[in-house]
Amino acid sequence: MDHSRYKRNFRKIEHPNALSVHYKNPTCGDVMTLFIDIQGNKTKDASFIGEGCSISMASSSIMTDLLKNKTFTEVEEMHHVMEEMIRNGTxxxxxxxxDAISLIGVHPLKARHNCALMPWQAFEKMKKNVTNWEH
Structure with missing residues (x-):
């Protein structure tokens, strides 16, 4: 869990076009703010700040690495694959x-599913707030 000890992208994005969303894990006290700089139909940069368990912080660190320079379609596919891995063990x-494949060990720990999926749930919340989300 290198990503939980040495978080990548643990910072605010100050770019004027960056989006942000605050998210609280519905099953525990973990909180995060996700920042994404969108340019065209790509996520140019992604970062987060927050506090939580090692699983949610590692997942947030990994996700923000994965999102950089990805199209919205690629991000949505990654989200779907992540959900399948955590919830169904696929x-x-x-x-x-x-690196997110390392979180497959969370699958048998049903109470921790939301920890591993927290940054992806924050991303979904952000998408709902964007009126012109394109593919």
Whole structure:
């Protein structure tokens, strides 16, 4: 869990076009603010700040690495694969989720599913607030 000890992208994005969303894990006290700089139909940069368990912080660190320079379609596919891995134990191709594949061990721990999915749930909340989300 290198990503929980040494968080990547643990910062605010100050770019004027960056979007942000505050999110609280519905099953515990973990909180985060997700920042995404969108340019065209790509996520140019992604970062987060927050406090939580090692699983939610590692997942947030990994997700913000994965989102950089991805199209909205690619991000939505990664989200779907991540949900399948955590909730159903479906093993993805490593190239699809990169370091996030290490979170497959969360699958048997049903009470921790929301921890691993927290940044993705924050991303979904952000999408709902964007009126012109394109694919």
């Amino acid at each position: 093993e993805p191709k490593e190239e699809t989720l990169g």
